[in-house]
Amino acid sequence: MSLPKSKVAAVQTAPVFLDPTATTDKACALIREAAQNGATLVAFPEVFIAGYPYWNWLVTPIEGSAWFERLYKSSISMNGPEVEALCATARETNCTVVIGCNERGGPGVGTIYNTNLIISDKGELIGRHRKLVPTWAEKLTWAYGDGSSLKVYDTSVGPLGTLACGENTNTLARFALLSQGELVHVANYIALPVAPESYNMAEAIRIRAAAHSFEGKLFTLVSCSTISEQIIVEMERINPKSRELLSRKSSAFSGIIGPDGSAIGSPLIDDEGIVYADIDLNNCIQPKQMHDITGSYNRFDIFNLTVNRASLSPTSFTDHTVPSGGDDPL
Amino acid sequence: MSLPKSKVAAVQTAPVFLDPTATTDKACALIREAAQNGATLVAFPEVFIAGYPYWNWLVTPIEGSAWFERLYKSSISMNGPEVEALCATARETNCTVVIGCNERGGPGVGTIYNTNLIISDKGELIGRHRKLVPTWAEKLTWAYGDGSSLKVYDTSVGPLGTLACGENTNTLARFALLSQGELVHVANYIALPVAPESYNMAEAIRIRAAAHSFEGKLFTLVSCSTISEQIIVEMERINPKSRELLSRKSSAFSGIIGPDGSAIGSPLIDDEGIVYADIDLNNCIQPKQMHDITGSYNRFDIFNLTVNRASLSPTSFTDHTVPSGGDDPL
Amino acid sequence: MSLPKSKVAAVQTAPVFLDPTATTDKACALIREAAQNGATLVAFPEVFIAGYPYWNWLVTPIEGSAWFERLYKSSISMNGPEVEALCATARETNCTVVIGCNERGGPGVGTIYNTNLIISDKGELIGRHRKLVPTWAEKLTWAYGDGSSLKVYDTSVGPLGTLACGENTNTLARFALLSQGELVHVANYIALPVAPESYNMAEAIRIRAAAHSFEGKLFTLVSCSTISEQIIVEMERINPKSRELLSRKSSAFSGIIGPDGSAIGSPLIDDEGIVYADIDLNNCIQPKQMHDITGSYNRFDIFNLTVNRASLSPTSFTDHTVPSGGDDPL
Amino acid sequence: MSLPKSKVAAVQTAPVFLDPTATTDKACALIREAAQNGATLVAFPEVFIAGYPYWNWLVTPIEGSAWFERLYKSSISMNGPEVEALCATARETNCTVVIGCNERGGPGVGTIYNTNLIISDKGELIGRHRKLVPTWAEKLTWAYGDGSSLKVYDTSVGPLGTLACGENTNTLARFALLSQGELVHVANYIALPVAPESYNMAEAIRIRAAAHSFEGKLFTLVSCSTISEQIIVEMERINPKSRELLSRKSSAFSGIIGPDGSAIGSPLIDDEGIVYADIDLNNCIQPKQMHDITGSYNRFDIFNLTVNRASLSPTSFTDHTVPSGGDDPL
């Protein structure tokens, strides 16, 4: 018995803002580049397709309302061409891909989810995780996901889980993944220079990734988006201070963290690029002697976490029709 | 991604009382008129083909009994000439049509349903909704429908649902449609001046249409029948006060209501005619930021509605015959 | 839309005991007589062709054994001359005919069914109903039928169903017919003076016919056989008390019952003859306002009856040859 | 092993119209009288406490509307003084009691059920059956019951079931009781002279009781109310023809029917009084040799009746609260 060793890649870049087709093309090109460099897992930022609703932080809710409609119309559906293109590229390159998107939900119109897709190296969409609670101003845009996607997937690079942005702050959500045997965690983010000035986003990302790797004795890939000139120009149209607010340093962090909580190689801070690392899951074994929090280092006679993974929907329809022998003409 | 814009029409007029052939002719002529004025959806009143059992409100049940037989014999079946004519006209004019009728049910004789037909612009009968619970005196005439028709249909004017008259009071029936993504709702009625004098029918119709539009952030077409001189004369034969009772004002309301609950253009109160409106389903998106009751503005961890859409029938026959090798002579 | 009006006839007489040819001739003559009197439906007694196994009630099973063979040999098959003659007479007279017979079943020898034939006014054998459960002593003779014949047939006098004798006691068998829209029911019987003395056969027949008519709001034709001198003489050979036992009064009842459960005209009790009645199926409509047990006066959310109408046979042979794709050399 | 023998009583009289207290007093006095005469089971009419909504048949629905409120306010609740008094009298006299009432339902106001109470000889309310479907004009007043009360109760006079009025027409409801081993059936009714003139109520009651007794080989008690001068006077206030309409003969029938479908002793037609009979359940055994429709004379490989006895309610609340350790101040 031996655990997989892989080369993995975390992308730090900006989407083509609110253009899902062009951003998908960019993502596919980056997958191919990473694969040519030997990577078999590529992680992309939160809502990479096709951008983050910065307006929520820059104008009042009413002023941002038309942007809500624009985001809704540029969000993607699970059976649309964007997912199809990503799956085809994953299959073509034999890469596992984790990527964030704005997902158009249903029933009815006007529901958007902040969703992470998990695509296998066979090109199949094996998971769709909708962010459980949007963070602060994000609540103006996204609906809440349910527990149905709190899953660890069996991939060619090992058992893999993912949480989006602030979810990596949620102790219980993280433990729900660890308790399914997670060994590779993808935490993706967006650059958030518009947060309170005292907030160092890059450091806030690093702290959480280090803690998750250390607690779970596993590898964490962090992928964070950056803010492009296009985004700044668009936002300046609605708030003249946008350039200043969106240019603060130490706002984005991407990299790979090992089971001891320290970075493997050099993470990217603010700059665009792809971070690579060779990860050997066999290195997750020995540290469990010290802290095996889902096994010998815990007390489940004391702690009992229940996770409701039921899928929630507005209405459940029972459509089973008893076969009729009567003269029902329709 | 963009949602449809359409011109829609709501008819307010009287049927040719208890004459399904003549009423069908009238309906087809009105579809053609509305189509010539640009409409692609035409909504007709409840049980328009061929009239409402007013006698239930005007005489005692025993006195009304012979009228029950007359109504039964003038009710229509789904594979009869009336439905065929309506479908042909819908196909000819490329109009989606929603129209009420008295449906002759089965098995056996003597069962009548209050039924709304949904006909596509290709001329296909895509839905048949039987009113779930007849209202008060109507229980003397109609059988109860089942849940099998609580459906939203994919039409060329958008996802469309319909409920008849008092069903629009039923909170749960309305939510069952909303939760299927309904964006165009047809609520049809009959003029009810015979209700308690304190009951303002036109206002009672408006309240419900406004609420459904406001809660669901969608467009509601209201189509209500009027009471013709023919109906009054027929009813005077059995109750001399019929003219007085059937002539009360504010008894009929037809119009189109937008996602904020207010009327688009001028509704018709009591008068005959066709109300037209241009509806743009894209206007249903932004209001969802405030109240998305089938998405982000509800709590499906708390509320769990199950809708039994099974079709009910008196007996289910299993007719599958095991192939016989014996010498069965029949 | 209007329902048929017909003159119908119920025959009360005795067969030529265990002589199918003579009994068929008698039946054809009676059909012609009834037709000349205007009838378009003629109902005959249970196992009219050619007689009832009274020995089951008069001697012990071993003593009755030779009579079993005699009955088997005088029973008829569906493609034999008796059915052909009946069909020809039905066609000739434009009468719908329901008649009981002893049917020689298969495979193999020695299986007899108590069978009702339904013959259309076009002279086609449209149905064959084998009694589901023989009653008490009859179990010594007849095999059980299956559910395949629980059908209502579309005839020129309206939707018609039939049950034999004690089957009219079976609540579920009766409902199975009602739920197919039955409007004309034929219940046929044999005179049973040999039943326990406290048993009033004529009244027991009337109770069931009245109940079926009342519950279903339909017309029931009751046709019952009488006991001829020939039968008495034959049975006296095996049990000297036969004359006394077979002569008890109030043992046969034939007549026509309307939708309110009361007889139309005068039924025949014990005497031979033909009872006629004019039946107007339109009279089945108004009573449905009160009790429509297959529609508005039932609760199919509560009651769900399933009827297995599969045809049962000892063995199912799959005779078709799997198509061969290549050149099979053997 | 031996089955019980009992003296049973069926009451035919009128309530004190819309006065539940006085009618309860009258019922208790009648129970005591019957007990003194040796009865251990007393059956009362449908909605005996405290009267039938005759206005539904005599005036139009709107005219009857104030009477609806009056009936609602005079209807009783299961934990009110009327039920308490009936239970005390049953206990005191060691009588099993079946009695109909107008039951005030919930939640909210304005819901009335036509309910039969079953009270044991220990004075416990062991059953409450709400009529499944009100009949014709009754639909103007009563809500529909659910299947939860389709039960046969173990009483000191034997296994007992009950159906109200028109329910005794419902083939499937009757079979649902038979299939629970019912041996004593209580069918209660109200006098209905206001039905169509061709409708002989007394005969319609008898047909159904005879059929149920005959099919099930059991004893049926029929208890029917009469129409008092008080009721006529009250109804004359709203319809001057009431006296004529409410005085038609052959409108009420009470009596006891044996397993062969014939009456034991003399039933009461129209007149007030108490009918008594000695019933010996051992007499239910031998007739099963002929027709045991819940056993050897049926075919459950063909007929499969499912009865949904779930209790229906508008909303199901899950109130179980996870014990909280937090500082919840309320």
Added chain:
Amino acid sequence: MSLPKSKVAAVQTAPVFLDPTATTDKACALIREAAQNGATLVAFPEVFIAGYPYWNWLVTPIEGSAWFERLYKSSISMNGPEVEALCATARETNCTVVIGCNERGGPGVGTIYNTNLIISDKGELIGRHRKLVPTWAEKLTWAYGDGSSLKVYDTSVGPLGTLACGENTNTLARFALLSQGELVHVANYIALPVAPESYNMAEAIRIRAAAHSFEGKLFTLVSCSTISEQIIVEMERINPKSRELLSRKSSAFSGIIGPDGSAIGSPLIDDEGIVYADIDLNNCIQPKQMHDITGSYNRFDIFNLTVNRASLSPTSFTDHTVPSGGDDPL
């Protein structure tokens, strides 16, 4: 792996006619006697508790009717004292017991089954087989069982199945047991001298036992009742020829048959007693080389037998009640 060896016992005697208590006592004494002689399986005759309805063969059905009631009242129920006593004795003696009885069925009264009980050596009632089709005159008494009891039970003497009397003629019923791995078969009978004179009951029993043992390569225990003087005297009361009819020789056969179809030791013909045999299930192995009809000597590509083991009942009740939050006072 080795198969069990056991000493087994087949009882041939008469019950105390229609006295279940005394017959149970007799059965328990016989179990103790057999156990003291080393037996670990004791087989008793068909309907041993408490006797066979000989009257069906000796008088006409109506004359036998009072006997039906008497048999019904002396039949036993599964939770009565007779089964309890048998189980206690089996536990006390560590014997597996197979014994026939008249079982009082439900719902309602008047249904009797011909039932074989299978009791483990731990004293548990592990099986109850109701005879599928009563034979000829027996149909006057017993209802039909369903397929639910076509089972082979895991007992301490090996996999054991049982069929009653004429069921051992049913090729398919026997194969249904063989195909569950039956190695010990109990076939129980009653003496039937009243059958046609040409019928040699003892030989008819032996033929069937030999065939089943030979086809299945297993051991068959045959236990048959005898006719006591008490039975003859009782039957003489209703038919004076009873002594003659019930005294015919070669009417009863009990014994043990080995896998080659021949008797082990000396069977009992007509005489009372207990037949013992040592059976070694290892002897069932080698003969399978020649005929393994449930394995290598069959063609399940050609033969496909389906056995419906569903339990049939008149009505299925769904009682699951949704928890209610409303104010339902009962």
Added chain:
Amino acid sequence: MSLPKSKVAAVQTAPVFLDPTATTDKACALIREAAQNGATLVAFPEVFIAGYPYWNWLVTPIEGSAWFERLYKSSISMNGPEVEALCATARETNCTVVIGCNERGGPGVGTIYNTNLIISDKGELIGRHRKLVPTWAEKLTWAYGDGSSLKVYDTSVGPLGTLACGENTNTLARFALLSQGELVHVANYIALPVAPESYNMAEAIRIRAAAHSFEGKLFTLVSCSTISEQIIVEMERINPKSRELLSRKSSAFSGIIGPDGSAIGSPLIDDEGIVYADIDLNNCIQPKQMHDITGSYNRFDIFNLTVNRASLSPTSFTDHTVPSGGDDPL
């Protein structure tokens, strides 16, 4: 049986902004004034104690951050002096009181709920409803409530329920109250002139109150706050357009709506004051004849709403010690 009649009062005024003590004093004074005018139920606006977070609509989230802390510090706890004062005043005046507040939640700091308090006329805090989903920009401030407070309370003015602001749009939350027998509904709001300009807040309030009253056939009290000069001045400090934005007309509506959906007396639009009405719950009965959506006008075989009223908390601690049965030696 008779239902209560009461004089009720709905307050439309502004709080003393972010000053819970002064606002409580103001509320107590208003309760006394209403009581002196005969009212026995007084309804106050949403978060009346002590004001609505208008900044969420007027500045960006980061700019509003300090106001969050200010609101948290001025929110009240259930066992604080404000609740005590309100309860004392309710007791003193024998008034039932419903009033909104910012509730300081737990555990830990920084959690605020939008809470409605229900205080009985005995001065007891009988209910605490936390708004389930804050609306749009409100999500920046308030946490989500759970289902535990979806209750109807038994008060001296009748069964009373309450929902805050946008919750009155939630079809399912409304039905959850109706299905508990609600007859008096309190819907409270805040003036929202900062909503999109096309949004007519007063009309949006009226539509929902009319619909709830009409669907449920009950009385709705609407109480809405106004915007004081103090609030405008405070908000102008952070957004200079605040005066203009906060002064839009048709932003507040208070009044009492009857069971037919129309206002009783004159509602207040934008102006301060107290609206009084005499309500007679007996008027809720007759309209149920037409639409009893929690009873006879619904179909609970089709619609099954489950409401999870469990109280949610971050962690459940099991503090009780397992009782020890023996002498535990350690």
